[in-house]
Amino acid sequence: xxxxxxxxxxxxxxxxxxxxxxxxxxxxxxxxxxxxxxxxxxxxxxxxxxxxxxxxxxxxxxxxxxxxxxxxxxxxxxxxxxxxxxxxxxxxxxxxxxxxxxxxxxxxxxxxxxxxxxxxxxxxxxxxxxxxxxxxxxxxxxxxxxxxxxxxxxxxxxxxxxxxxxxxxxxxxxxxxxxxxxxxxxxxxxxxxxxxxx
Amino acid sequence: xxxxxxxxxxxxxxxxxxxxxxxxxxxxxxxxxxxxxxxxxxxxxxxxxxxxxxxxxxxxxxxxxxxxxxxxxxxxxxxxxxxxxxxxxxxxxxxxxxxxxxxxxxxxxxxxxxxxxxxxxxxxxxxxxxxxxxxxxxxxxxxxxxxxxxxxxxxxxxxxxxxxxxxxxxxxxxxxxxxxxxxxxxxxxxxxxxxxxxxxxxxxxxxxxxxxxxxxxxxxxxxxxxxxxxxxxxxxxxxxxxxxxxxxxxxxxxxxxxxxxxxxxxxxxxxxxxxxxxxxxxxxxxxxxxxxxxxxxxxxxxxxxxxxxxxxxxxxxxxxxxxxxxxxxxxxxxxxxxxxxxxxxxxxxxxxxxxxxxxxxxxxxxxxxxxxxxxxxxxxxxxxxxxxxxxxxxxxxxxxxxxxxxxxxxxxxxxxxxxxxxxxxxxxxxxxxxxxxxxxxxxxxxxxxxxxxxxxxxxxxxxxxxxxxxxxxxxxxxxxxxxxxxxxxxxxxxxxxxxxxxxxxxxxxxxxxxxxxxxxxxxxx
Numbered sequence: 001x002x003x004x005x006x007x008x009x010x011x012x013x014x015x016x017x018x019x020x021x022x023x024x025x026x027x028x029x030x031x032x033x034x035x036x037x038x039x040x041x042x043x044x045x046x047x048x049x050x051x052x053x054x055x056x057x058x059x060x061x062x063x064x065x066x067x068x069x070x071x072x073x074x075x076x077x078x079x080x081x082x083x084x085x086x087x088x089x090x091x092x093x094x095x096x097x098x099x100x101x102x103x104x105x106x107x108x109x110x111x112x113x114x115x116x117x118x119x120x121x122x123x124x125x126x127x128x129x130x131x132x133x134x135x136x137x138x139x140x141x142x143x144x145x146x147x148x149x150x151x152x153x154x155x156x157x158x159x160x161x162x163x164x165x166x167x168x169x170x171x172x173x174x175x176x177x178x179x180x181x182x183x184x185x186x187x188x189x190x191x192x193x194x195x196x197x198x
Numbered sequence: 199x200x201x202x203x204x205x206x207x208x209x210x211x212x213x214x215x216x217x218x219x220x221x222x223x224x225x226x227x228x229x230x231x232x233x234x235x236x237x238x239x240x241x242x243x244x245x246x247x248x249x250x251x252x253x254x255x256x257x258x259x260x261x262x263x264x265x266x267x268x269x270x271x272x273x274x275x276x277x278x279x280x281x282x283x284x285x286x287x288x289x290x291x292x293x294x295x296x297x298x299x300x301x302x303x304x305x306x307x308x309x310x311x312x313x314x315x316x317x318x319x320x321x322x323x324x325x326x327x328x329x330x331x332x333x334x335x336x337x338x339x340x341x342x343x344x345x346x347x348x349x350x351x352x353x354x355x356x357x358x359x360x361x362x363x364x365x366x367x368x369x370x371x372x373x374x375x376x377x378x379x380x381x382x383x384x385x386x387x388x389x390x391x392x393x394x395x396x397x398x399x400x401x402x403x404x405x406x407x408x409x410x411x412x413x414x415x416x417x418x419x420x421x422x423x424x425x426x427x428x429x430x431x432x433x434x435x436x437x438x439x440x441x442x443x444x445x446x447x448x449x450x451x452x453x454x455x456x457x458x459x460x461x462x463x464x465x466x467x468x469x470x471x472x473x474x475x476x477x478x479x480x481x482x483x484x485x486x487x488x489x490x491x492x493x494x495x496x497x498x499x500x501x502x503x504x505x506x507x508x509x510x511x512x513x514x515x516x517x518x519x520x521x522x523x524x525x526x527x528x529x530x531x532x533x534x535x536x537x538x539x540x541x542x543x544x545x546x547x548x549x550x551x552x553x554x555x556x557x558x559x560x561x562x563x564x565x566x567x568x569x570x571x572x573x574x575x576x577x578x579x580x581x582x583x584x585x586x587x588x589x590x591x592x593x594x595x596x597x598x599x600x601x602x603x604x605x606x607x608x609x610x611x612x613x614x615x616x617x618x619x620x621x622x623x624x625x626x627x628x629x630x631x632x633x634x635x636x637x638x639x640x641x642x643x644x645x646x647x648x649x650x651x652x653x654x655x656x657x658x659x660x661x662x663x664x665x666x667x668x669x670x671x672x673x674x675x676x677x678x679x680x681x682x683x684x685x686x687x688x689x690x691x692x693x694x695x696x697x698x699x700x701x702x703x704x705x706x707x708x709x710x711x712x713x714x715x716x717x718x719x720x721x722x723x
Contacts (some may be wrong), residue, residue, distance in 0.1 A: 005500070014701060042643060050721050097458065124635075133317070142477075143476065143478075146478045147478045147479070148491050151478075151479050152479060152487060153449075153451060153452065153480065153481050153482050153487065154451065155479060156455075156477070156478055156479025156487075157451040157454070158452075158480075159479075160455050160458070160477075161254065165229040165230070166229075166251070168249060173241050173243075173245050173247060173251060174247070174254045174255045175255065175258070176241035176242040176243055176245070176250045176255065176259065177242060177258045177259055177450070179256070180243065
């Protein structure tokens with residue numbers, strides 16, 4: 001299989017993934033691995049897709065961040081980011097970019113610019129999905145069931161602030177020691193998990 | 199005509215009430231809360247928070263969350279009370295330009311009246327929103343032991359918040375007023391046992407025939423329900439350490455949740471014999487997320503708080519003693535403050551006074567209700583009840599050796615005029631300095647300096663010969679007029695002492711403008 005064909009398969013997988021056809025996407029990426037078992041991009045995609053079914057947060061932790069500064073690797077990363085953006089997988093792109101910009105290329109202007117774009121896209125997404133933060137959230141599950149979810153102490157703290165009369169925006173103000181973007185991200189995830197509703 | 203309201207500006211909570219259909223009514227906020235936590239905060243993104251939201255981030259944002267501002271209002275920075283508070287609170291307390299105590303919040307120094315104004319503004323907005331009418335004026339309550347500076351600073355806070363103060367009244371007096379609504383008019387001696395969130399006060403009042411007089415008052419400004427919350431928190435911290443081997447003290451998010459859970463459990467234990475605390479994902483250890491669950495029995499809480507309740511009983515004992523009263527002379531004991539819901543408190547008060555305390559009025563709301571009644575009485579054309587207040591602190595002047603010479607003793611009913619004679623301390627002395635102090639300490643410097651002036655042109659004579667009469671005249675508004683007179687020559691000097699709140703007129707105007715702008719901004723949102 002030529003490099004061009006591999007690229008096409010990766011892209012086809014991303015397109016399917018973008019339409020929510022996760023299993024079909026994974027099947028295509030596995031075809032890439034059959035031809036090129038070391039193809040990191042395909043591995044990343046499969047792992048990402050696999051974990052995203054359970055927990056999008058865990059996905060980022062499993063992305064292999066390149067450790068060299070070579071132009072080639074950087075080029076691949078940029079391509080990967082472009083793919084993620086094309087398929088609107090902004091959360092994954094953000095986690096990936098954040099890790100890159102913090103650890104490997106802290107001064108890479110292109111990465112910083114991408115990070116800003118992705119962050120803006122995510123904020124737009126959060127505003128849309130969370131009703132411009134104007135709605136009053138409520139706990140969507142029985143209190144005793146919360147421990148069944150994969151949360152951490154910051155999530156526990158945020159959930160404890162849901163009082164039945166404060167809007168999300170008001171809760172953000174009350175938890176202002178948590179970075180606002182981080183708070184949005186966590187709230188969004190809590191709603192996606194079904195822990196929090198409206 | 200607008201509406202009048204009563205505001206109980208408390209150390210930990212503030213409550214606002216108004217008269218509706220001839221009865222006092224506590225006004226709930228739009229969220230249904232009847233109490234506004236007396237908390238003010240500036241968030242990381244420079245937003246101001248007041249009330250419940252400010253309280254709910256007090257531990258995660260400790261340096262920029264101001265609470266218990268009432269302990270600082272109208273006090274000079276160098277006073278003992280301010281220095282004690284400075285040791286106990288996580289926020290910064292600094293000296294203001296007029297030697298007043300100020301707090302650091304959001305990187306800025308803020309005056310205490312300004313902080314209290316934010317809380318009063320919240321109370322005003324709650325009332326205005328509910329009553330759908332402008333607020334014409336308010337009666338605001340203060341502890342009976344507040345000196346003139348503290349009262350003036352409270353008035354300044356109201357002015358900044360755009361509230362016209364109809365009268366500042368003592369908290370126990372307000373309680374008695376609310377209580378009188380539900381009583382016959384016979385003459386009675388009442389003990390008001392006020393165990394609030396941050397302070398404890400006991401006051402003995404005499405009332406009947408529409409006349410109310412505070413005979414005696416005392417308390418502890420550092421003894422309240424929050425001390426009980428802290429006992430519960432410490433108990434949980436120890437239990438957590440034993441069970442999970444981890445110290446939660448440094449985990450601010452966990453501590454914030456613990457504080458709220460402790461307060462909730464305490465409230466539940468007033469009506470139930472056990473309370474469950476369940477805090478999922480409270481913290482993280484090397485083993486992963488930790489969920490904390492425990493059950494606290496009422497008996498455990500009573501064990502944790504018993505010495506605090508005993509302290510309040512001791513203060514009751516001392517107060518009755520200083521008023522020359524026997525507990526059997528007390529006709530009724532009124533319970534005020536949320537902490538008096540605790541069965542142990544009711545039991546101990548019952549045992550001490552040898553009578554069942556009156557629990558017919560909501561202890562959290564009685565002070566605001568009384569203030570609302572009084573505010574209504576002031577503006578209504580009906581004959582109003584007469585309030586007789588007392589001076590909770592002695593008033594006097596400094597004499598030789600820095601001693602404090604009392605002219606109006608504490609617990610004296612106002613209005614009052616008292617005169618005492620003094621003389622010179624050296625030969626041919628032709629002037630004397632009259633330094634007026636308020637307080638109960640023997641040395642003048644340990645009391646609050648209200649003002650000073652010089653009486654000159656005294657008849658020159660041997661020391662001890664001239665007769666200098668110093669008169670203190672205090673009216674029912676608490677305004678003190680001091681006159682020093684050379685009785686031999688008839689020359690006299692009079693000053694009216696205006697209390698110093700720590701702010702000047704320009705500062706008050708500027709703060710008021712800022713507050714009005716903020717109000718408009720909030721309305722537009």
